[in-house]
Amino acid sequence: MNKAVLYSLESAIAITMILFIVVFLFQKPPTSPEFYEVNYKIKAFSGLKTLAMTGELRKHAMDNDVTSIENKLNSYIPSSLDYGVVIFNKSTNITEMPPITDKKEVISVSYLLTGDIDDYRPRDVRVYLWGLD
Amino acid sequence: MGIRLSKKGQMFLIISVIIVFTLIILKTSINLPDILQQKREMEGRYDKEMFENVKGELVKTIEISYHQSPNITRNVFDFANFTRSKMEERLFDFRLLYVSSITPESGTDMNVTLVNLLNKPINASLSLNGSSQNNDNMLDSTGWDTSFVITPGDDYILTVSYNNTYESNITIKTASGDSKYIGFFDISLGSLETTYKDKFQKSYTLP
Numbered sequence: 001m002n003k004a005v006l007y008s009l010e011s012a013i014a015i016t017m018i019l020f021i022v023v024f025l026f027q028k029p030p031t032s033p034e035f036y037e038v039n040y041k042i043k044a045f046s047g048l049k050t051l052a053m054t055g056e057l058r059k060h061a062m063d064n065d066v067t068s069i070e071n072k073l074n075s076y077i078p079s080s081l082d083y084g085v086v087i088f089n090k091s092t093n094i095t096e097m098p099p100i101t102d103k104k105e106v107i108s109v110s111y112l113l114t115g116d117i118d119d120y121r122p123r124d125v126r127v128y129l130w131g132l133d
Numbered sequence: 134m135g136i137r138l139s140k141k142g143q144m145f146l147i148i149s150v151i152i153v154f155t156l157i158i159l160k161t162s163i164n165l166p167d168i169l170q171q172k173r174e175m176e177g178r179y180d181k182e183m184f185e186n187v188k189g190e191l192v193k194t195i196e197i198s199y200h201q202s203p204n205i206t207r208n209v210f211d212f213a214n215f216t217r218s219k220m221e222e223r224l225f226d227f228r229l230l231y232v233s234s235i236t237p238e239s240g241t242d243m244n245v246t247l248v249n250l251l252n253k254p255i256n257a258s259l260s261l262n263g264s265s266q267n268n269d270n271m272l273d274s275t276g277w278d279t280s281f282v283i284t285p286g287d288d289y290i291l292t293v294s295y296n297n298t299y300e301s302n303i304t305i306k307t308a309s310g311d312s313k314y315i316g317f318f319d320i321s322l323g324s325l326e327t328t329y330k331d332k333f334q335k336s337y338t339l340p
Binding site (some may be wrong): 035051 | 160161175190212218
């Protein structure tokens with residue numbers, strides 16, 4: 001191959017490498033796994049808070065109805081995650097723990113409730129999220 | 134000359150590799166503080182949401198216990214203990230100073246309760262209309278019940294203080310013929326990164 005062509009090819013490869021790296025590095029900012037975890041917690045908590053503002057969370061929690069809470073949280077939690085809701089009283093869970101398949105990467109958020117009119121019954125409505133990989 | 138020309142191309146490749154590595158190192162070092170800052174902000178946002186939850190439900194405790202006035206302060210105390218226990222599980226530090234007062238529909242005795250959930254014993258003092266009462270070495274997670282003489286229809290300032298380092302004033306508006314409940318909250322919720330605090334009072338006319 002003639003030297004001028006070789007020289008041009010080597011230059012083109014060098015320029016392409018630099019351009020590729022510049023585009024790759026600057027297309028979006030890198031993030032850390034802990035960043036995603038906090039983000040998921042905020043999403044789950046926002047869902048609980050929205051349900052609390054409408055009164056639905058309080059009603060379902062007093063009825064120990066985790067299924068309704070889980071169904072209503074569906075639109076707030078990324079579909080790539082698995083999740084389950086458990087209701088706790090002062091000392092223990094009063095509904096069943098969800099079947100967590102990935103015990104290494106589990107996060108949870110809690111929404112505390114005091115009870116309902118003339119029915120003081122403190123509750124911790126906890127959402128467990130897993131499958132964070 | 135021929136040799137120099139062929140080495141020019143290789144020099145381009147070598148220089149491009151050096152530039153690529155330099156860009157990667159620069160990008161990583163520039164972004165890391167941004168990522169850490171964003172993470173701190175998000176954690177702060179989450180902590181604030183939890184603080185608002187706790188604050189809202191403490192007030193709600195008064196509202197749901199409204200029809201059973203003897204239970205109001207007890208329920209607030211109980212819920213505050215519940216909150217502290219749940220927050221400790223998440224490595225949050227929850228602290229509360231709570232003062233409640235109930236003025237009667239008729240009569241002159243105003244019942245006052247002070248709850249200490251500050252994680253430390255305090256030398257507490259309550260003052261109203263020139264009259265002071267003290268509770269030295271009031272332990273954490275305890276309540277102190279006392280009373281003051283008032284004239285229904287008059288307004289008062291109840292001063293709560295402790296350890297000569299803290300003082301707050303609570304406005305007490307009374308009304309002849311109405312029983313009123315006032316709850317004063319001084320709350321803080323702290324994590325490793327942030328601490329949120331608030332001080333406020335809520336007033337209710339009891340049925």
